[in-house]
Amino acid sequence: MHSMAVYLWCVPMFHCNGWCLPWGIATQGGTNVYLRNVTAKEIFDSIAQHKVTHMEGAPTVLNMIINASATERKPLPSKMEEMGFNVTHSYGLTETYDPGTVCTWKPEWDSLPRDAQAKLKSRQGVQYLGIEELDVKDLVTLKSVPADAKIIGEVMFRGNTVMNGYLKNVKATQEAFDGGWFRIGDLGVKHPDGYSDANVSGDEIISFCRSGLPHYMAPRTVVFQDLPKTSTGKVQKFVLREKAKSMESLTKKNISKL
Template sequence: MLLRDLDAAGILRLTLNDIKRSNALSEAMLAVLSEAFAEAGGNPQVRVVVLAAKGPAYCAGHDLKEMTAGRVAADGGRACFAKVMSLLISAPEDMKAAGFEVTHLYGLTETYGPAVVNDWHRSWSDLPPAQQAALKARQGVRYLPLEQLDVMDAETMQSVPRDGQTMGEVMFRGNVVMKGYFRNPKATEEAFAGGWFHSGDLGVMHPDGYIQLKDRSKDIVISGGENISCCEVEEALYRHPSVEVAAVVAMPHEKWGETPCAFVELAKGQEADSEILRSWCRGYLASYKVPGRFVFMSIPRTSTGKIQKFTLREQAKKIAS
């Protein structure tokens, strides 16, 4: 169950009481949840809502500590899932001891919510934590009710090679895809060009048929003719322990056309400056992908917890001018 704009801390408190009565979770899990509740207080950014006593928990948004699961499907918030991925690598045994089992879902409002799942193979559980996290980061394969899922060249409408490298647009087709946008035939026609629903998400298709998102088409930074994925830069930043939230957008540049600009919200009690993060990024990214500018601030979000990138793009333009 996902609720928005309500007293998330109060709902979590009621949920915990119900869980305790049902004895559905381990003491370790209850301890993690109780700590998260204590830290959450009345924080309006805590938008979880969650936790059927004996079923899966769904997390959307951010800021409920690293708690995104009990048995958790991480759905939506990139920042939320990036933090979970870092925990799967750095503290896999702690995650298991606390009862966390993460399932990665992907979908859009236009596909009536999640339509893709990272269907976990049992053999993958025997791999090292870093390899498991890399596999878990992939969005996955189609739900059975979805007729077709593919990564295609938006111009030619041909499938991209299944090499995990060639980027294309993620497209959907089937009964669970919307009929169209209400009273907006032009937008509907554009969205269904070529007989497929165009998600606007860029991704790759791996040899085993699992898709992985790389960025939104509107979030690609074109610097000196090279395409830079904002998601790739954000993922590098999220690996740094001082970074709580990161958002990367294009900043106008006189020579290169655009360069990445990183807006960073530091974790409570942590410190970092531009040089520290720039040096950190060099360890994970090609030099031309490293942000030319770092801005430290509270990241603006919508009422549902999504980062307002359109606001950050405007701010980047002002900084550049």
């Protein structure tokens, strides 16, 4: 970010954002512009009035701006760039002092078709400066998954900007740091170039099921594995039943948040 930037905030200041980027922008001699009501009109009016050079917003805010249908929302950066926005994707949460990753752009991607560029920009990217380590690991063994963009694991962090724990909640802290890594609960893959890509979390799947199913039908755990099949391609249901029985003995400690 250059000096004298004008930064439009479309995210709340009541968590780590209030202690993070606003001060960095001030040290650069920049201007912070805040919105009390985040609407497309307020955003565009502020851009025009204050000559905004940078802005921050969750994917829901960007979707609101472009007013895309559900089928057009991915990859989102493509639509934004059609409107003149240059999108940089970051990923994190308050426990990691907000940005844990950033999708750093590589010059060699400039010559790629727009759709290919948008797909690259939609990835979570590489670890942020304050993060010591970022990895995608098997939920049980904690071994790193292959960097093949296929094998799914849990996104985990280590670093100086990761929290020490939850205030007066030893149990939640122990669960979050089971295995010595901060375990977010989001699932993801690693690409051959070292960039990560986070997907929906097991907790989100469970919450979605609970919203439309009776409580006794909603899953308590979510496991991603290949279905066991015979040589003729039939699903080995007896193997699935045995796996389901064995899962009853698993604790939250073993399976993280999933």
